[in-house]
Amino acid sequence: MSILVDRETKLIVQGITGRDGGFHASQMVAYGTNVVGGVTPGKGGQKTGDGIPVFDSMAEAVAETSANTSVIYVPAAFAADAICEASDAGVKLVVCISEGLPVRDMVKVLPFITERGTRLIGPNSPGIISPGRSKVGIMPGDIHAEGSVGVVSRSGTLTYEIVYHLTRSGFGQSSCIGIGGDPIVGTNLLDTMELFAEDDETDAVVLIGEIGGNDEELAAEMIKNGYPKKVAAFIAGRTAPPGKRMGHAGAIVSGGTGTAAEKAAAFAEVGVEVADTPAQITDIMKRLMA
Amino acid sequence: MKIHEADARGIFSRYGLPVPPSRMITKPEEARAAAEELGCPVVVKAQVLVGGRGKAGGVKLASTPEEAVEKAEAILGIDIKGLTVEKVLVAKAVDIEREFYVGMIFDRGTRMPMMMVSPAGGVDIEEVARATPEKILKMPVNPDGGLMPFQVRRMASFLSKDREVAKQIGKALKGLYEAFMGADASLAEINPLVESPDGVVWAIDAKINLDDNALFRHPDIAAMRDDSAEDRGEVDAREADLSFVKLEGKIGCIVNGAGLAMATMDMIEHFGGEPANFLDIGGSSSPEKVLSAMKIILRDENVRSILINIFGGITRCDDVANGLIGAKEKLGLDVPLIVRLTGTNEKEAREILANTEMIGADDMEDAVKKAIEAAG
Numbered sequence: 001m002s003i004l005v006d007r008e009t010k011l012i013v014q015g016i017t018g019r020d021g022g023f024h025a026s027q028m029v030a031y032g033t034n035v036v037g038g039v040t041p042g043k044g045g046q047k048t049g050d051g052i053p054v055f056d057s058m059a060e061a062v063a064e065t066s067a068n069t070s071v072i073y074v075p076a077a078f079a080a081d082a083i084c085e086a087s088d089a090g091v092k093l094v095v096c097i098s099e100g101l102p103v104r105d106m107v108k109v110l111p112f113i114t115e116r117g118t119r120l121i122g123p124n125s126p127g128i129i130s131p132g133r134s135k136v137g138i139m140p141g142d143i144h145a146e147g148s149v150g151v152v153s154r155s156g157t158l159t160y161e162i163v164y165h166l167t168r169s170g171f172g173q174s175s176c177i178g179i180g181g182d183p184i185v186g187t188n189l190l191d192t193m194e195l196f197a198e199d200d201e202t203d204a205v206v207l208i209g210e211i212g213g214n215d216e217e218l219a220a221e222m223i224k225n226g227y228p229k230k231v232a233a234f235i236a237g238r239t240a241p242p243g244k245r246m247g248h249a250g251a252i253v254s255g256g257t258g259t260a261a262e263k264a265a266a267f268a269e270v271g272v273e274v275a276d277t278p279a280q281i282t283d284i285m286k287r288l289m290a
Numbered sequence: 291m292k293i294h295e296a297d298a299r300g301i302f303s304r305y306g307l308p309v310p311p312s313r314m315i316t317k318p319e320e321a322r323a324a325a326e327e328l329g330c331p332v333v334v335k336a337q338v339l340v341g342g343r344g345k346a347g348g349v350k351l352a353s354t355p356e357e358a359v360e361k362a363e364a365i366l367g368i369d370i371k372g373l374t375v376e377k378v379l380v381a382k383a384v385d386i387e388r389e390f391y392v393g394m395i396f397d398r399g400t401r402m403p404m405m406m407v408s409p410a411g412g413v414d415i416e417e418v419a420r421a422t423p424e425k426i427l428k429m430p431v432n433p434d435g436g437l438m439p440f441q442v443r444r445m446a447s448f449l450s451k452d453r454e455v456a457k458q459i460g461k462a463l464k465g466l467y468e469a470f471m472g473a474d475a476s477l478a479e480i481n482p483l484v485e486s487p488d489g490v491v492w493a494i495d496a497k498i499n500l501d502d503n504a505l506f507r508h509p510d511i512a513a514m515r516d517d518s519a520e521d522r523g524e525v526d527a528r529e530a531d532l533s534f535v536k537l538e539g540k541i542g543c544i545v546n547g548a549g550l551a552m553a554t555m556d557m558i559e560h561f562g563g564e565p566a567n568f569l570d571i572g573g574s575s576s577p578e579k580v581l582s583a584m585k586i587i588l589r590d591e592n593v594r595s596i597l598i599n600i601f602g603g604i605t606r607c608d609d610v611a612n613g614l615i616g617a618k619e620k621l622g623l624d625v626p627l628i629v630r631l632t633g634t635n636e637k638e639a640r641e642i643l644a645n646t647e648m649i650g651a652d653d654m655e656d657a658v659k660k661a662i663e664a665a666g
Binding site for chain 1: 396398399401402403416432433434471474476501502503504506507533535537545546547548549550551552553555556557558559560565568570573601602603604605632633634653654655
């Protein structure tokens with residue numbers, strides 16, 4: 001089954017005529033994702049090098065292609081509008097790769113799209129991949145393999161690092177999702193844990209957290225109350241000094257809370273092993289799956 | 291971005307909050323005119339971008355203009371948490387009957403703006419949250435409808451049973467919400483909001499942190515940035531569009547992606563080394579960015595080796611390799627470079643770096659161990 005994206009995914013790329021949008025549209029097509037169209041206002045009527053039709057608006061794109069998913073590569077200042085446009089056109093899943101969205105824009109976007117029944121992943125997300133089926137995002141496709149481990153992460157490249165180790169040790173993935181490094185995201189760790197809980201094809205979940213907020217603590221609470229899958233965790237930022245924003249807008253230890261130590265302790269308390277290094281995740285998986 | 295209290299007071303005033311009048315000064319003698327103009331007593335407050343100014347002796351009361359000069363003299367030039375006080379604010383002092391805390395943040399859980407109020411003001415609110423959580427009332431605000439009148443009434447009556455005072459508090463809460471949203475803040479806080487013995491409400495402190503991602507639509511606020519409070523490397527990094535945090539160790543790090551950069555620091559420590567910095571060169575990294583990153587790291591004299599850890603996706607390994615070659619030539623590098631490049635265009639990168647003195651690494655762990663060894 002996998003979660004959120006699969007062979008039924010019909011994708012529109014918003015910002016397809018831009019540098020990143022164009023490059024990743026080709027990469028997704030090469031991976032086998034069903035990219036049915038792209039949108040750039042004012043550039044409708046063209047076709048990309050891969051033969052993907054470009055539309056002026058999401059409404060038009062959805063009407064022509066029956067797309068059910070969109071991925072966004074537009075500059076931050078226009079991304080909030082792009083998310084709302086996709087939702088208003090009836091798209092059920094929007095993946096926002098763009099980073100640097102003002103938080104005020106996000107808190108206005110979320111009620112708007114929730115009302116229309118749209119799920120958002122991101123912003124500032126590397127996207128989501130269900131290996132062998134569909135890739136919606138910027139992650140390198142070739143490090144993934146089909147399998148039964150679900151990966152949920154607040155990071156991008158760190159996820160690649162861990163997935164690389166998983167694949168090399170024979171642990172393929174059902175789906176890998178980067179929820180985005182911002183403080184306010186459309187789909188958070190808990191939402192994703194719930195999706196994996198209901199997915200028959202996922203046997204275990206690798207949770208890649210980091211400093212800031214208390215999502216990891218809430219995930220530990222969820223596991224304590226009975227979680228149907230095995231879980232292994234990694235927490236980035238043990239050496240991060242307090243009060244400093246570590247790259248991601250959401251990665252900050254403030255007022256003594258949100259530390260890696262607190263999060264690791266919360267997991268230890270509910271019997272979830274936390275890896276010291278990315279490679280150690282595979283050792284934990286071997287024990288869990290034995 | 292953090293701004294000085296004086297600037298935060300200015301923003302709050304614009305949104306109708308009851309901020310006592312004040313003057314910013316840089317020389318002790320200027321305190322006299324300020325105090326005479328405002329009328330004594332006045333409070334003299336150090337303007338530095340850290341908390342705990344009161345405890346550090348950076349806030350003093352003066353009952354005459356002469357005393358204001360003395361207090362300003364005592365505060366200007368002192369060191370508060372590593373920052374030298376170069377400016378002080380002279381503000382009209384207010385008699386205090388009661389102190390309240392009022393603040394706004396974005397709440398991750400409800401994914402909404404959230405107002406927090408407490409009758410236990412004037413102290414560390416995080417301590418109040420730990421010790422007596424029942425003394426804090428939190429209300430998420432749906433930005434569609436804005437702060438609703440019933441929410442204002444509920445929070446105001448939580449702070450004061452006196453109707454006249456509660457009315458003034460309510461007005462302040464509305465102003466706080468408008469200021470928070472209007473300025474694109476990530477935190478707006480008045481601690482304390484006070485009630486005077488004659489029942490008048492005043493905002494006698496002001497703190498606003500801005501959302502860096504929204505500064506593009508507030509050039510007036512962006513101009514309030516005070517670089518003097520920051521590490522020079524961090525200022526340069528921001529200008530080069532890099533994320534950098536200076537640390538105390540010997541191993542410089544250049545990594546793509548914040549999570550991987552943190553994991554790299556953690557791994558250095560795990561194997562017994564100490565990172566000199568956090569540095570995320572971001573996605574789509576050009577050779578120029580690598581050069582800027584290298585310059586910033588080399589300014590730190592503690593650095594004995596530099597670890598480059600790149601997992602290419604949107605970042606191309608050959609771009610990074612070209613940047614490293616360029617940096618080595620331009621900067622006459624003598625610090626050992628340990629390079630781990632994998633992912634997009636890895637093969638091209640290896641060819642570019644072949645026959646250089648850079649130390650290659652098979653994977654992240656290998657790279658970290660070699661960097662620790664090279665740092666000695």
